Amino acid sequence: MRQLRLLALVLIGLLLCGCLPSPFKSEEKLRIVATTGMIADLARSLGGEQVEVISLMGPGVDPHLYRPTARDIARLNDADLILFNGLHLEGRMASIFENLPEKSFAVGAAVPSDQLLIAEEDEFDPHIWHSPDVWAKTIQPLADRLARERPDSKDLFHTRANQIEGEFLSLTAELRSEIDKIPPDHRILVTAHDAFAYFGRTFGLEVHAIQGINTTAEAGAKAMTDLADLIAERKIKAIFVETSVSPATIEALQRAVRARGHEVVVGGELYSDALGAAGTPEGTVAGMIRHNVRTLTEALK
Numbered sequence: 001m002r003q004l005r006l007l008a009l010v011l012i013g014l015l016l017c018g019c020l021p022s023p024f025k026s027e028e029k030l031r032i033v034a035t036t037g038m039i040a041d042l043a044r045s046l047g048g049e050q051v052e053v054i055s056l057m058g059p060g061v062d063p064h065l066y067r068p069t070a071r072d073i074a075r076l077n078d079a080d081l082i083l084f085n086g087l088h089l090e091g092r093m094a095s096i097f098e099n100l101p102e103k104s105f106a107v108g109a110a111v112p113s114d115q116l117l118i119a120e121e122d123e124f125d126p127h128i129w130h131s132p133d134v135w136a137k138t139i140q141p142l143a144d145r146l147a148r149e150r151p152d153s154k155d156l157f158h159t160r161a162n163q164i165e166g167e168f169l170s171l172t173a174e175l176r177s178e179i180d181k182i183p184p185d186h187r188i189l190v191t192a193h194d195a196f197a198y199f200g201r202t203f204g205l206e207v208h209a210i211q212g213i214n215t216t217a218e219a220g221a222k223a224m225t226d227l228a229d230l231i232a233e234r235k236i237k238a239i240f241v242e243t244s245v246s247p248a249t250i251e252a253l254q255r256a257v258r259a260r261g262h263e264v265v266v267g268g269e270l271y272s273d274a275l276g277a278a279g280t281p282e283g284t285v286a287g288m289i290r291h292n293v294r295t296l297t298e299a300l301k
């Protein structure tokens with residue numbers, strides 16, 4: 001961490017002397033750095049032409065394990081506003097946000113605590129983007145924050161916020177009717193790490209995972225055995241890999257279930273903690289959730 005601070009100081013010096021080009025293209029737009037693609041997507045939808053957004057973590061990147069690079073530190077220093085998830089999602093970046101409190105905004109802190117889920121060790125579960133209803137709670141507070149930075153565009157930000165909020169709320173209704181195609185006793189979602197608790201609550205699925213909410217801990221042997229027993233006993237048809245987590249634990253689980261005499265398939269790849277590629281439908285939060293619902297409905301129905 002001391003090395004990181006030293007690196008930050010050196011980079012601030014280089015930026016102040018004009019020795020490094022700015023990572024942002026625009027001089028006039030509000031310069032935003034978002035940690036995850038999910039937050040960048042929201043910032044772009046709300047900010048439109050008034051903002052320039054850089055996302056630090058691209059497709060397939062695990063935010064729990066992410067360490068900022070020297071390039072990231074330069075981007076964070078140059079930003080007008082830093083948007084992060086919080087709720088301990090970006091575990092290895094916390095001190096950076098603490099050191100830049102004036103321009104850091106945690107979208108997770110905007111969600112009323114009675115809508116947050118508590119995970120292990122009494123920590124809040126950070127995976128709020130998987131529930132359109134919960135994610136929608138971050139929209140108005142973020143619009144307020146953008147308006148604070150750019151008061152002239154206040155009305156524009158709030159008009160967009162109302163529209164995006166409406167879209168997320170109708171997404172829940174649309175996708176619940178998809179989930180209805182799965183027989184009730186098949187509505188069980190098994191993944192590598194426990195990213196889908198909000199998703200499960202919103203769409204009515206029972207959720208199980210090999211690892212907890214954080215990918216930093218080793219998968220326990222007991223969790224693996226218990227889950228293999230459960231899948232074999234309840235004859236679950238499919239389990240799922242995640243784009244930002246190694247498929248190794250899910251493949252090991254599949255072998256353990258097979259050893260119990262039940263054939264479970266890998267039902268596809270879900271976007272858990274990172275969006276798909278920019279420019280594809282899965283490159284947005286709404287597209288990510290749609291993909292996940294479609295993938296698991298196909299495999300479990």
Ligand SMILES: [Zn+2]
Nearest residue numbers: 193195213273
């Ligand atoms: Zn996660």
